Amino acid sequence: MTVERIALVGFGAIGRAVFDLIADDNRLEIDQIVVPAELVQPIKEELAQRPNAALLTVSDHVSYDDRPDLIVECAGHSAIETHVLPGLKAGIPCMVVSIGALSEPGLPEQLEAAAQAGNTQVHLLSGAIGGIDALAAARVAGLDEVTYVGRKPPLGWLGTPAEEKLDLHNLKEKEIFFEGSARDAARLFPKNANVAATLSLAGIGLDKTKVKLYADPTVSENIHYYEAQGAFGFMGVTLKGKPLASNPKTSALTVYSVVRALKNRVQSVAI
Numbered sequence: 325m326t327v328e329r330i331a332l333v334g335f336g337a338i339g340r341a342v343f344d345l346i347a348d349d350n351r352l353e354i355d356q357i358v359v360p361a362e363l364v365q366p367i368k369e370e371l372a373q374r375p376n377a378a379l380l381t382v383s384d385h386v387s388y389d390d391r392p393d394l395i396v397e398c399a400g401h402s403a404i405e406t407h408v409l410p411g412l413k414a415g416i417p418c419m420v421v422s423i424g425a426l427s428e429p430g431l432p433e434q435l436e437a438a439a440q441a442g443n444t445q446v447h448l449l450s451g452a453i454g455g456i457d458a459l460a461a462a463r464v465a466g467l468d469e470v471t472y473v474g475r476k477p478p479l480g481w482l483g484t485p486a487e488e489k490l491d492l493h494n495l496k497e498k499e500i501f502f503e504g505s506a507r508d509a510a511r512l513f514p515k516n517a518n519v520a521a522t523l524s525l526a527g528i529g530l531d532k533t534k535v536k537l538y539a540d541p542t543v544s545e546n547i548h549y550y551e552a553q554g555a556f557g558f559m560g561v562t563l564k565g566k567p568l569a570s571n572p573k574t575s576a577l578t579v580y581s582v583v584r585a586l587k588n589r590v591q592s593v594a595i
């Protein structure tokens with residue numbers, strides 16, 4: 325049996341849910357949880373209450389003494405520089421969920437260089453969106469256009485510049501607050517830019533991918549729609565993702581995409 329020893333970076337909405345969902349799979353062993361320094365003690369205390377957490381370490385850095393087989397990032401943009409780049413350089417494969425971070429100029433190239441230096445691979449997870457396999461395959465033959473429309477309940481946009489344009493607490497109908505390139509969407513809405521960045525990386529890049537963002541009080545899901553056109557034909561994908569109760573900005577599908585990727589590393593058949 326293949327056992328993967330995992331360092332999980334980030335123990336927020338996604339990290340906790342992944343931890344719980346793989347707890348009873350003895351092929352996937354989370355040995356290390358990496359969190360910001362001020363969270364180390366509270367999370368140690370929280371995990372002390374759990375039966376399956378006796379052997380794991382909680383720290384603000386990845387331990388290479390007890391070398392993990394895999395680093396899984398579900399923390400945020402800073403964790404890519406602090407934990408993923410060094411992990412790759414040390415030859416440890418990494419999975420990344422904070423894809424919005426890759427809209428920072430130079431970071432995709434740094435990831436690629438780090439993975440080359442460590443002779444390993446960084447896996448950018450599909451997260452809250454689907455059809456990335458088809459979009460990336462379609463790119464082989466050439467894509468003419470990719471357009472993404474993101475629509476979330478108003479509270480999913482709290483803490484973003486959407487607040488300056490819309491009264492999110494009293495919205496009566498669907499309102500658009502952003503139209504532009506995926507690059508500008510990622511700059512202005514870094515915590516909500518993961519899907520736009522994922523589509524850009526799989527498709528025609530941040531500058532050519534067109535984005536529209538809406539707050540919509542009539543919906544309870546995070547609704548992602550995109551269409552792509554090219555030599556392969558046409559595709560249109562709608563995903564109505566239920567938000568996580570612990571973080572309404574994040575669709576639950578993101579958690580399942582991490583679990584799927586982890587299981588694919590240890591299963592005899594990967595799908």
Ligand SMILES: NC(=O)C1=CN([C@@H]2O[C@H](COP(=O)(O)OP(=O)(O)OC[C@H]3O[C@@H](n4cnc5c(N)ncnc54)[C@H](OP(=O)(O)O)[C@@H]3O)[C@@H](O)[C@H]2O)C=CC1
Nearest residue numbers: 334336337338359360398399400403421422451452518574
């Ligand atoms: N690819 C996709 O489709 C999606 C990606 N995401 C991305 O996934 C990431 C996690 O999302 P979610 O779990 O909902 O967010 P949460 O805010 O619930 O959790 C993130 C946790 O990671 C911690 N953290 C931040 N920086 C670091 C670091 N350098 N090292 C270790 N821990 C760190 C945060 O601590 P603190 O709060 O103290 O900063 C927080 O506890 C985000 O970047 C989000 O944008 C989310 C949804 C979809």
Ligand SMILES: O=C([O-])CC(=O)C(=O)O
Nearest residue numbers: 452516517518519574575
């Ligand atoms: O739906 C989600 O989980 C996340 C999202 O919109 C994004 O970051 O693009």
